[in-house]
Amino acid sequence: MSDTLTQTRLAPQPAHVPDALVYDFDMYRDEALNENAPERLVDIAANAPPVFWTPRNGGHWMVTRFRLVTSAGRDWEHFSSEPFTPEEAEAMRAALPPDEQIYLPVPILLDPPVHTAFRKPLNLVFAPKAMMAMQDSIRRLAIELIENVKDQGHCEFMSAIGEPMPVQVFLEMFGLPLERQDEFRKIVSDHLSEDFGEVADQQRKLRDMAKVMEDTLLDRRDNPTGDLISRLWQTTVDGRALTLEDMQNYCILLFIAGLDTVMNAMGYAVRHFAANPELQEELRANPALIPEATEELLRRYSFVMSNRRAASDMTFAGAEIKAGERVLLYNPAANVDPDEFPDPGTFDLHRENKAHVTFASGPHRCLGSHLARIELQTLYEEMLARLPTFRLDPDKPVRYRCGPVIGPRSVHIRWDV
Numbered sequence: 001m002s003d004t005l006t007q008t009r010l011a012p013q014p015a016h017v018p019d020a021l022v023y024d025f026d027m028y029r030d031e032a033l034n035e036n037a038p039e040r041l042v043d044i045a046a047n048a049p050p051v052f053w054t055p056r057n058g059g060h061w062m063v064t065r066f067r068l069v070t071s072a073g074r075d076w077e078h079f080s081s082e083p084f085t086p087e088e089a090e091a092m093r094a095a096l097p098p099d100e101q102i103y104l105p106v107p108i109l110l111d112p113p114v115h116t117a118f119r120k121p122l123n124l125v126f127a128p129k130a131m132m133a134m135q136d137s138i139r140r141l142a143i144e145l146i147e148n149v150k151d152q153g154h155c156e157f158m159s160a161i162g163e164p165m166p167v168q169v170f171l172e173m174f175g176l177p178l179e180r181q182d183e184f185r186k187i188v189s190d191h192l193s194e195d196f197g198e199v200a201d202q203q204r205k206l207r208d209m210a211k212v213m214e215d216t217l218l219d220r221r222d223n224p225t226g227d228l229i230s231r232l233w234q235t236t237v238d239g240r241a242l243t244l245e246d247m248q249n250y251c252i253l254l255f256i257a258g259l260d261t262v263m264n265a266m267g268y269a270v271r272h273f274a275a276n277p278e279l280q281e282e283l284r285a286n287p288a289l290i291p292e293a294t295e296e297l298l299r300r301y302s303f304v305m306s307n308r309r310a311a312s313d314m315t316f317a318g319a320e321i322k323a324g325e326r327v328l329l330y331n332p333a334a335n336v337d338p339d340e341f342p343d344p345g346t347f348d349l350h351r352e353n354k355a356h357v358t359f360a361s362g363p364h365r366c367l368g369s370h371l372a373r374i375e376l377q378t379l380y381e382e383m384l385a386r387l388p389t390f391r392l393d394p395d396k397p398v399r400y401r402c403g404p405v406i407g408p409r410s411v412h413i414r415w416d417v
């Protein structure tokens with residue numbers, strides 16, 4: 001076992017958790033997940049308890065089945081997205097120096113009705129029509145990145161295309177400087193690769209993120225352009241103008257979501273295409289099937305989980321969960337639940353039911369899903385049209401990075417030139 005996978009210490013099993021509901025799973029360091037995430041997720045969905053408590057990472061619950069994940073996702077009154085109770089937030093505020101604030105990515109860490117008010121401005125800026133307007137520039141970027149590697153007959157997909165494409169799309173849409181993309185990416189990937197940590201630690205990381213964007217935020221407030229930051233400044237929440245604190249809280253979330261999501265879907269898909277040349281042929285012959293293939297790829301290879309806290313004591317699917325306990329809705333396992341999807345580990349382009357929870361369910365359903373789908377479909381169209389049949393490099397197997405987002409670290413592919 002490598003050093004990075006050294007297992008963390010075990011939290012003591014609470015008295016209300018029976019042995020039958022304990023399943024030792026480290027979402028960051030599980031060896032099988034790091035080795036082959038798509039297979040390990042199928043194994044969890046089939047063999048782990050539907051709701052289990054793991055002693056890793058401080059001890060927390062995980063929900064792994066489709067029906068349970070969707071119902072908990074919608075039930076914000078029991079499964080709260082707020083990381084602290086109002087009393088804890090008050091105590092934190094009281095302990096801060098007067099010029100300091102609590103950094104709280106919004107709207108993802110709010111419950112309705114406040115969540116609804118904070119989500120509204122984003123509904124406007126992420127509307128399907130606004131995202132469709134970006135398709136031409138997304139296509140130009142995809143073509144440029146593919147053409148850069150086409151003549152060399154091979155590439156490491158993540159670094160050549162999978163990472164730069166969504167990162168550049170996002171930075172341009174957001175209005176952040178492209179030349180700082182490596183610095184921004186590092187901040188987000190460090191943030192996601194470390195386990196939950198203490199509240200003070202998390203606050204320090206979120207403050208650092210807010211600070212790298214602060215100059216741009218202030219500049220766009222005073223000199224608006226057409227970018228997303230400028231448009232957000234012009235919106236209101238419940239009729240009041242946004243403050244710098246509001247903007248920082250919005251932008252921290254968008255920074256994380258924009259810089260570390262779409263690339264994982266791309267990496268999984270290209271790995272799947274490369275391992276299945278007959279699928280490449282089918283889609284080259286009939287590109288109209290690409291949107292459907294994109295949905296089935298999103299179902300089979302999903303990678304973002306939903307983080308919740310029990311708002312009160314409850315019994316959920318036979319598990320006694322106490323107020324304040326952390327509950328992770330494991331969307332990537334729910335999407336391969338054998339009770340919902342027959343033969344769930346198989347990619348089936350013609351599967352009747354592809355209704356997945358990759359973008360979650362309930363009030364926090366992903367706002368970036370329209371943008372993500374445009375980027376994914378455009379990339380697949382251009383890769384299949386511009387490259388001949390590509391295959392996985394047998395000497396460089398795919399490994400995964402695991403945590404709240406699970407994705408391929410590298411995907412080496414080859415084609416004939």
Ligand code: HEM
Pocket residue numbers: 081106107108109119122170253254257258261262265303304305306307331358359360361363364365366367368369371372
């Ligand atoms: C394939 C790519 C993506 C996946 C799989 C994904 C997945 C998710 C999931 C599962 C949630 C819900 C989290 C929860 O329940 O707590 C979420 C929320 C969100 N996502 Fe995405 N996301 C993707 C891309 C994006 C992009 C590109 C953006 C924006 C640039 C974005 C912006 C957001 C926002 C703002 C929320 C919070 C919505 C709310 O709390 O109401 N996402 N995403």
